Amino acid sequence: MQLDQRINAFVNLGLFLKQFSNKTVQKKENIKCNDLFFDGFKHQLKLAEEHNGWFTPENLRFAIQSWAEALTPDNLETWLKPYQINTKNPKTIAIIMAGNIPLVGFHDFLAVLITGHDVLVKQSSNDKQLLPYLAKYLEYVEPSFKGKTQFTEAKLENFDAVIATGSNNTARYFEYYFKGKPAIIRKNRNSIAVLTGNETTDDLKNLSEDIFRYYGLGCRNVSKIYVPENYDFKTFFEAIYHWHPIIEQAKYANNYDYNKAVYLMSEFDMLENGFFMIKEDESYASPIATLFYEYYKDANTLKEKLETEKDQIQCIVSHNFTDNEIPFGHTQKPNLWDYADSVDSVEFLLAIS
Incomplete structure (x- = not known):
């Protein structure tokens, strides 16, 4: 053939x-x-x-x-x-x-x-x-x-x-x-987004697609965001609110209720809007219905950190932050040549033929 x-x-x-x-x-x-x-x-x-x-x-x-x-x-x-x-x-x-x-x-x-x-x-x-x-x-x-x-x-x-x-x-x-x-x-691996605070409402709406699609279960879903110090999350919460019907899905709602209860009993600081929580955390992998965030002071320092930890990262969503970044709203729309873990599987397969 x-x-x-x-x-x-x-x-x-x-x-x-x-x-x-x-x-x-x-x-x-x-x-x-x-x-x-x-x-x-x-x-x-x-x-x-x-x-x-x-x-x-x-x-x-x-x-x-x-x-x-x-x-x-x-x-x-x-x-x-x-x-x-x-x-x-x-x-x-x-x-x-x-x-x-x-x-x-x-x-x-x-x-x-x-x-x-x-x-x-x-x-x-x-x-x-x-x-x-x-x-x-x-x-x-x-x-x-x-x-x-x-x-x-x-x-x-x-x-x-x-x-x-x-x-x-x-x-x-x-x-x-x-x-x-x-x-x-x-x-x-997990995917992250880097925000500057200058994102438009459309940018943040598109980012919500990266967060919520497939309920956040994919390695290309954004599970953590980096934000500048004193970032105002009000605009972020307003932009993602159109996803609120997601709480009507029973499995998602169960995870939301469970994780919220854990955070409250542990007295963790968090922000939530009735269907979604954000929590300051250094980890990349966040639970369902939760997004982790971390503040950064300097973009170059953050780039160095992400480079050293690249083996834990699948995608970086941003605008003019780094090479090979993915536009807001596109993590779940990879091209055929966007290889998982950046490992060229076709090259691998041809080498063993």
Whole structure:
């Protein structure tokens, strides 16, 4: 199978997914294999929602829309243009996926297949409904994909390299278990924002998308902000208030109530608005319904600090603060070439072919 065949298959998958990216799902004409797969995928989305309370229809649509927009000819060709992809000896690549947000492991799945390798997938129990169905769709659109994908719930065996995503604790296990194999092993990371106090209301509204999307469960969600001394949080709270319906989600509300009770009993200082709390804390990882903040005096000193701790940071949201910063509101809209942990997975996969 040639590279252009693989690209074309994923382009067709993007067109298929686009049907499910709006609140009103609409079956369209001229989508390959639509009669076979359309109703079935509607059912899989319903199953995903029922299985995982964090996978609301809105967040499922957002994830589907993100991949529908990513899987275009222009995006795929731009992403792959710098590489020489000519895999003559395909290897089997094991992928251990997280399950914190819908289809969170899809980029690794895409990278393995687009480079011509075979994939052995071990999914999280929290996100196991969607990807096998989409893999089957790919096989029907491009029959050469048949036999290229396996899913397993058993111990991983008979693979040549691994891409594993987990916590800091599971990463230690992965490093021991997969020693001797080429591997990308991802640990906990969090995303931050650096504010100057000169942000517009629109900037802060966009930042709220980075904070609240997927209930803050993704590594690309902003879990901490740095603010200048004497920062006035009033404008910040006003700008994010449109997210207040989030408290109607039971799992989120339970976390909000629990964390608020812990902070009150511990007599921690915090600010809250009925659905969200901010707390001064040096940590990067904040609980659900909570955002940590830390004051800074000098931007250059903060840059040095963040550079020394870059292994803990996934994204930096800011405006004219640092190189490779992400604009407000864009953390959950990565390009195909925005690699997790800044590790080029395509380069890794080509090196072992």
